[in-house]
Amino acid sequence: MSNVESFLKxxxxxxxxxxxxxxxxxxxxxxxxxxxxxxPKYLKAKILERMIEPERVFMFRVPWLDDKGEFQLNxxxxxxxxxxxxxxxxxxxxxxxxxxxxxxxxAFEQVFKNSLTGLPMGGGKxxxxxxxxxxxxxxxxxxxxxxxxxxxxxxGPNTDVPAGDIGTGAREIGFLFGQYKRLxxxxxxxxxxxxxxxxxxxxxxxxxxxxxxxxxxxMLKIKNDSLKGKTIGISGFxxxxxxxxxxLSELGAKLVTISGPDGYIYDPxxxxxxxxxxxxxxxxxxxxxxxPYAKKFNTEFFPNKKPWEVKMDIAFPCATQNELNxxxxxxxxxxxxxxxxxxxxMGCTADAVxxxxxxxxxxxxxxxxxxxxxxxxxxxxxxxxxxLSWTIxxxxxxxxxxxxxxxxxxxxxxxxxxxxxxxxxGANIGGFVKVADxxxxxxxx
Ligand code: 2IT
Numbered sequence: 190m191s192n193v194e195s196f197l198k199x200x201x202x203x204x205x206x207x208x209x210x211x212x213x214x215x216x217x218x219x220x221x222x223x224x225x226x227x228x229p230k231y232l233k234a235k236i237l238e239r240m241i242e243p244e245r246v247f248m249f250r251v252p253w254l255d256d257k258g259e260f261q262l263n264x265x266x267x268x269x270x271x272x273x274x275x276x277x278x279x280x281x282x283x284x285x286x287x288x289x290x291x292x293x294x295x296a297f298e299q300v301f302k303n304s305l306t307g308l309p310m311g312g313g314k315x316x317x318x319x320x321x322x323x324x325x326x327x328x329x330x331x332x333x334x335x336x337x338x339x340x341x342x343x344x345g346p347n348t349d350v351p352a353g354d355i356g357t358g359a360r361e362i363g364f365l366f367g368q369y370k371r372l373x374x375x376x377x378x379x380x381x382x383x384x385x386x387x388x389x390x391x392x393x394x395x396x397x398x399x400x401x402x403x404x405x406x407x408m409l410k411i412k413n414d415s416l417k418g419k420t421i422g423i424s425g426f427x428x429x430x431x432x433x434x435x436x437l438s439e440l441g442a443k444l445v446t447i448s449g450p451d452g453y454i455y456d457p458x459x460x461x462x463x464x465x466x467x468x469x470x471x472x473x474x475x476x477x478x479x480x481p482y483a484k485k486f487n488t489e490f491f492p493n494k495k496p497w498e499v500k501m502d503i504a505f506p507c508a509t510q511n512e513l514n515x516x517x518x519x520x521x522x523x524x525x526x527x528x529x530x531x532x533x534x535m536g537c538t539a540d541a542v543x544x545x546x547x548x549x550x551x552x553x554x555x556x557x558x559x560x561x562x563x564x565x566x567x568x569x570x571x572x573x574x575x576x577l578s579w580t581i582x583x584x585x586x587x588x589x590x591x592x593x594x595x596x597x598x599x600x601x602x603x604x605x606x607x608x609x610x611x612x613x614x615g616a617n618i619g620g621f622v623k624v625a626d627x628x629x630x631x632x633x634x
């Protein structure tokens with residue numbers, strides 16, 4: 190392949206109608222190409238061509254019976270993207286939007302993210318177009334049991350270790366684990382995000398949010414600044430947003446927004462204490478709305494709007510891919526926002542990222558900023574292998590160390606000639622090198 194353009198054309202031809210996957214690949218190719226040309230061994234061995242091709246993709250039928258006894262049918266997927274540096278590792282997304290393109294983009298990003306953590310984890314992703322919204326516990330269990338009945342053929346503690354993602358929380362992981370154990374008659378660390386009673390790790394539920402705030406802290410630190418007193422806006426209200434909210438309040442920043450598919454909440458007094466706990470209740474209600482927060486705490490709710498129109502020092506997109514677009518980026522720049530810490534996977538559109546960078550906004554890509562979740566999943570795997578449980582302090586200290594390590598890697602590979610750090614470039618090259626070197630060493634893989 191002679192240049193970026195011809196490479197991307199090849200990817201597009203071979204993977205038609207996969208816009209999210211193309212978007213994720215394009216960003217990586219554009220930012221690592223100079224590095225590849227400077228290190229022709231990777232080009233010669235077609236490492237990048239190989240990295241965009243999943244090692245394996247499973248697509249399967251998931252039939253289940255609803256509470257009325259009626260047949261329901263969903264699609265199930267598992268993408269085993271890359272196992273060069275460890276077993277495939279990545280979450281299971283349960284959301285009606287799930288399709289092959291979205292899961293391939295997530296699996297591709299996961300390869301780089303997991304590499305950045307420094308832990309021995311390859312990349313994978315899975316999921317289903319199952320919509321948990323409005324389903325009973327019994328229906329969720331029926332779905333999970335059927336999903337795992339097929340998935341168990343392809344996973345294992347040394348092969349592929351799934352976890353949570355959007356729509357898959359502690360309840361779903363419990364049902365999935367129970368079914369795996371029944372079918373295989375083995376108690377192993379085949380899933381992460383497990384309950385504490387059966388092999389889960391302390392801090393795992395908070396880890397993505399905590400990690401992303403730790404990453405932001407490092408970004409501010411090199412600018413001789415801190416989170417204290419900063420006004421913060423986040424999107425989402427789920428597990429990740431909850432972790433971000435907890436850590437921000439501990440560090441003295443002021444969180445003023447959360448959001449859902451129905452709109453956003455603006456709480457100028459700051460989202461702290463019992464208001465943070467309420468996020469868990471909202472999530473558990475299974476309705477995917479934030480509006481009830483406004484009623485309960487007497488704040489403003491802006492229906493069908495995104496929180497990025499609020500004046501904020503730092504924005505943390507925490508919901509889903511492409512939730513922050515060019516228009517939102519322009520509003521943030523106009524309002525004087527200085528940092529965007531992408532906590533959702535590919536939360537910003539490509540033109541939004543370019544606009545932010547052009548306007549000297551410090552931007553952390555999701556694969557670096559949100560790696561804390563999978564990092565603690567990696568620590569859960571370690572604890573399962575050791576048959577030990579570490580304390581909160583041990584896990585939290587390791588998580589902080591990992592996020593600092595990722596930040597250092599981004600600075601190492603992303604430093605521009607003018608001394609500024611391009612975190613997108615830093616994360617992509619930093620994530621690439623370890624996987625690429627492992628693939629070179631392993632020959633025809
Ligand atoms: O996007 C992600 O990194 C996750 N959903 C967590 C994956 C994991 O294996 O913990």
